[in-house]
Amino acid sequence: xxxxxxxxxxxKKNFSKNSIFDAQKNKMLSSILGNDGNISxxxxxxxxxxxxxxxxxxSFAVIVGVVLLISGTSYVSAxxxxxxxxxxxxxxxIEPVGxxxxxxxxxxxxxxxxLLQKRVEELEKLRERGRLDDNSxxxxxxxxxxxxxxxxxxxxxxxxxxxxxxxxxxxxxxSLIDSDFKIETNININNNENLNTQDNFIKDExxxxxxxxxxxxxxxxxxxxxxxxxxxxxxxxxxDNSPLNIESNLNIENKLPKL
Amino acid sequence: MKDTRKxxxxxxxxxxxxxxxxxxxxRLCLYKTSKEEVAYxxxxxxxxxxxxxxxSNKEINKPKQYIYQIARNLIIDYYKSYKxxxxxxxxxxGFDSISKVSSPETLSxxxxxxEIIDTLDQDFRDVVYMRFIEGMRVKEIAEILDISENLASVxxxxxxxxxxxxxx
Numbered sequence: 001x002x003x004x005x006x007x008x009x010x011x012k013k014n015f016s017k018n019s020i021f022d023a024q025k026n027k028m029l030s031s032i033l034g035n036d037g038n039i040s041x042x043x044x045x046x047x048x049x050x051x052x053x054x055x056x057x058x059s060f061a062v063i064v065g066v067v068l069l070i071s072g073t074s075y076v077s078a079x080x081x082x083x084x085x086x087x088x089x090x091x092x093x094i095e096p097v098g099x100x101x102x103x104x105x106x107x108x109x110x111x112x113x114x115l116l117q118k119r120v121e122e123l124e125k126l127r128e129r130g131r132l133d134d135n136s137x138x139x140x141x142x143x144x145x146x147x148x149x150x151x152x153x154x155x156x157x158x159x160x161x162x163x164x165x166x167x168x169x170x171x172x173x174x175s176l177i178d179s180d181f182k183i184e185t186n187i188n189i190n191n192n193e194n195l196n197t198q199d200n201f202i203k204d205e206x207x208x209x210x211x212x213x214x215x216x217x218x219x220x221x222x223x224x225x226x227x228x229x230x231x232x233x234x235x236x237x238x239x240d241n242s243p244l245n246i247e248s249n250l251n252i253e254n255k256l257p258k259l
Numbered sequence: 260m261k262d263t264r265k266x267x268x269x270x271x272x273x274x275x276x277x278x279x280x281x282x283x284x285x286r287l288c289l290y291k292t293s294k295e296e297v298a299y300x301x302x303x304x305x306x307x308x309x310x311x312x313x314x315s316n317k318e319i320n321k322p323k324q325y326i327y328q329i330a331r332n333l334i335i336d337y338y339k340s341y342k343x344x345x346x347x348x349x350x351x352x353g354f355d356s357i358s359k360v361s362s363p364e365t366l367s368x369x370x371x372x373x374e375i376i377d378t379l380d381q382d383f384r385d386v387v388y389m390r391f392i393e394g395m396r397v398k399e400i401a402e403i404l405d406i407s408e409n410l411a412s413v414x415x416x417x418x419x420x421x422x423x424x425x426x427x
Contacts, residue, residue, distance in 0.1 A: 011371040018289060018365065019282040020299065026380075033270070033309050143355055146351040232427055252268060 081122050081129075082143065084134035091143045097152075109154050112147060116169045119144040123176040134178075141181035144173060148185050273313050276322055277306055283393060284330045290388065291334045293369050301337060305330045327403045375425050383418030390415050391422070 020028065074094055077086035095115055102108045123140055126132040151166055166185075174182045285307050287296035308329050312319060319325050372392065376384055385404060389395040395403075401411040 003375055003426065005423075007356055007371060008426065011368040014364065015290075015368045015372060016288065016392060016394070018286050020285050020302065024299070025277075025281060028281070028303050028306070029274065032277075032303065034272075047292050 081126055081131070081136070082132070082140035083126075084133065087139060087143075091146070105154075109151075112151050112154060113165060113169070115147045116144070116151065116166065116173075119147060120169055120173050120176070123173065127176060132176075137177055137181045139175065141183065144183055148183055152185065269313055272305075273310055276309065276326065280323065280326050281306065284326060286325075286393070287330055287388075288334060289365070290369060290372065290392070292337065293366065293373075295365070297337065299329065301333050304333055321402055321405075323399065324403050324405055375422065376426060379418055379421050383414055383421060386411060386414040387418040387422060391419075 069102075073086065073089065077090040077094060080087040080090050099108060099111055102111050119140060123132070126136050126140075148170070170183050170185055177183075265345045281302060285298050288301040288305075289295060292298055292301070303327060309322075309326055312325075376387055376392075377389060386400055389400045389403070390397075397408050397411050397415065400415070401408040404411065406414075
């Protein structure tokens with residue numbers, strides 16, 4: 001079949017007019033998109049969101065890892081004894097955190113008592129395992145002193161200013177440890193006596209000062225009697241408003257030479 | 260809220276591609292198969308596959324090329340499924356492969372075009388069809404066939420020359 005250029009161009013023109021009718025197009029589109037035209041797609045994630053999702057997954061994995069590490073470390077350190085590597089974490093981090101988490105004063109005091117008991121138990125374990133050496137005793141003593149200081153600052157005394165539980169625990173502790181590392185505490189000292197002793201201490205010191213001054217005066221032969229009297233008054237009034245009766249066997253007037 | 264907007268964007272993009280290329284693909288399928296019903300079905304299948312790709316959040320860098328490639332693959336599958344041999348061979352044997360076309364005019368037009376274009380070298384058939392039947396630009400042809408614009412231009416010119424030689 002020989003085709004002319006004209007025929008070709010005509011055929012080309014007519015063929016290019018072929019198209020799908022609009023109604024057919026709409027029908028085709030509806031069948032492609034679905035009957036109700038809903039797009040059945042997965043939620044679209046923008047690159048930034050996908051980055052954050054990946055970041056969140058990674059950060060979540062890191063957090064879980066850290067939590068497991070911390071909890072694992074906490075568990076292991078909780079079982080540690082004085083001289084162990086993780087004992088410092090136990091006494092310096094975990095136990096203080098445990099104290100902080102108790103908001104009630106009574107609960108705090110209970111926890112402090114519990115810690116003291118733990119120190120005793122640790123010593124007992126060390127003894128059983130034959131690991132009670134200077135290093136472990138030193139570490140234990142240091143931790144126990146810390147607990148004792150906290151207890152001393154707590155209102156755990158009874159009316160008589162004593163706490164038998166604490167004193168028993170301290171006694172038990174001291175019985176297990178060498179003398180160099182024993183714990184000394186004034187928890188069982190009567191609080192009232194403490195105050196009186198302090199006041200008496202001041203008065204005793206005053207008396208001592210006065211006696212020393214008077215002895216100086218005694219040795220000074222050239223002091224006049226009046227000057228001595230004046231100095232006596234000054235000393236007395238400086239130390240206490242109310243005049244003190246100095247119990248002294250010194251007879252100053254008789255001893256001083258008359259000018 | 261954002262998802263709804265994104266879904267709307269996807270749908271709009273698809274509808275835009277459908278609007279711009281549905282007729283082009285239909286004519287290509289009609290040219291290759293000479294059957295309107297088959298051309299219609301292949302066109303629908305082409306855009307259905309395109310929709311599945313777009314709606315699954317896959318990015319398509321060259322949509323025109325992608326659509327054309329889908330259509331060509333479907334045409335090949337169509338021929339394979341009917342176990343037909345090439346039109347050239349059928350025509351050599353004297354068998355008129357063009358049948359069941361809705362309108363005789365379309366049939367004669369397709370037949371005429373095919374008679375000329377299919378006698379060209381293989382490399383020039385597609386570019387000549389796109390350039391002289393569909394009126395596509397060199398850049399567009401290069402993009403669809405995934406060749407350089409230079410090469411597309413060279414093939415167009417050589418194909419045009421061969422085409423001229425075919426006319427009496």
